[in-house]
Amino acid sequence: MVTLLELMRPAFEWVDALPSSIALRESLNGYVYLLTAHVVSMGLVAGIISYWDLRLAGVALRWVPVSRVKSGLFPWLYAGVTINAATGFVMLYAQPMRYFPNFWFWFKMGMLIILACNAAYFHFNIEKTVDQWERDPVAPLKARVAGYVSLAFWAGVIVTGRMTAYSGLVPQWWSDLGLG
Amino acid sequence: MLLPFFQWMQELGFSAFFLNSVWPTPIIQCIHLLAVAVFAGAVLVVDLRLLGRGLTWASLPELARAAQPWLVWSFVVLVLTGIPQMSSTALKQYYSPFFWWKMEALFVGVVVTFVIRRIIASKEEGHFGPVWPKVVGITSIALWTSVTIGARLIGLLS
Numbered sequence: 001m002v003t004l005l006e007l008m009r010p011a012f013e014w015v016d017a018l019p020s021s022i023a024l025r026e027s028l029n030g031y032v033y034l035l036t037a038h039v040v041s042m043g044l045v046a047g048i049i050s051y052w053d054l055r056l057a058g059v060a061l062r063w064v065p066v067s068r069v070k071s072g073l074f075p076w077l078y079a080g081v082t083i084n085a086a087t088g089f090v091m092l093y094a095q096p097m098r099y100f101p102n103f104w105f106w107f108k109m110g111m112l113i114i115l116a117c118n119a120a121y122f123h124f125n126i127e128k129t130v131d132q133w134e135r136d137p138v139a140p141l142k143a144r145v146a147g148y149v150s151l152a153f154w155a156g157v158i159v160t161g162r163m164t165a166y167s168g169l170v171p172q173w174w175s176d177l178g179l180g
Numbered sequence: 181m182l183l184p185f186f187q188w189m190q191e192l193g194f195s196a197f198f199l200n201s202v203w204p205t206p207i208i209q210c211i212h213l214l215a216v217a218v219f220a221g222a223v224l225v226v227d228l229r230l231l232g233r234g235l236t237w238a239s240l241p242e243l244a245r246a247a248q249p250w251l252v253w254s255f256v257v258l259v260l261t262g263i264p265q266m267s268s269t270a271l272k273q274y275y276s277p278f279f280w281w282k283m284e285a286l287f288v289g290v291v292v293t294f295v296i297r298r299i300i301a302s303k304e305e306g307h308f309g310p311v312w313p314k315v316v317g318i319t320s321i322a323l324w325t326s327v328t329i330g331a332r333l334i335g336l337l338s
Contacts, residue, residue: 047221
């Protein structure tokens, strides 16, 4: 893992030295606006996705067909994800060497990758048969598992995202890597 | 007028505990943020429905009834986790204009969401005409967005 991170270091350092990155970093209120927009859009994304996941898990909206939950909520989810990802990317672009040695940042990125895999598995596998079970109050086990996995990892993304501000509160083994 | 109250809060042993220990504050902040996500979802599904968007397949009263427990319990968690965050930095909050912005928006938001919107959402679509549900929906979204922005700016600009 250290080797992989060290392979990425030059890219982070390169972005860090770009004039546009420096300009964003030194902007008086740029980071404030970005972080505020990131948190507000996080509410939209996490709030909407939680209802989708709770429907899959069979906990909420059990009387609403799964496809109706998706068609009703996903346009808002996509809008939120776009704002959230864009603001997150620009924050990373502005301060790459602040995030590079941050344990919580990489933990969050790892969970986002797992969430993407879970969503892809659901879309390309479980959702193929949605016509057969979309009106069932409780979805098949595979769909429920996908819902619970998504709920758990989105909660993890929120927690690790907040913890990114506490870059000193990390396991000793991470400090011993000497990335910072 | 409220300064003595904030000074008293700041001097509580409870506040000192959160201020001087390492893990309790981030843990409380994380739980607070998780509750924000649940609360945002419960607010949004009903507000979008009031605007004629989102889960239009479900009836408005049905949807509002389903979202109500999530709304109430996440709000309880928000208040419980908000108290230590406020008391441990009471004087910083008192002198922050964003804290008062947040509190004003919060007060109006609670009235709009838990009183006015509850009445509107308890009746079938069309009962209050085409305009009022939309006005309440957009007001609710604006107020809770304002609360979130105010809260974030307390930490960033105070």
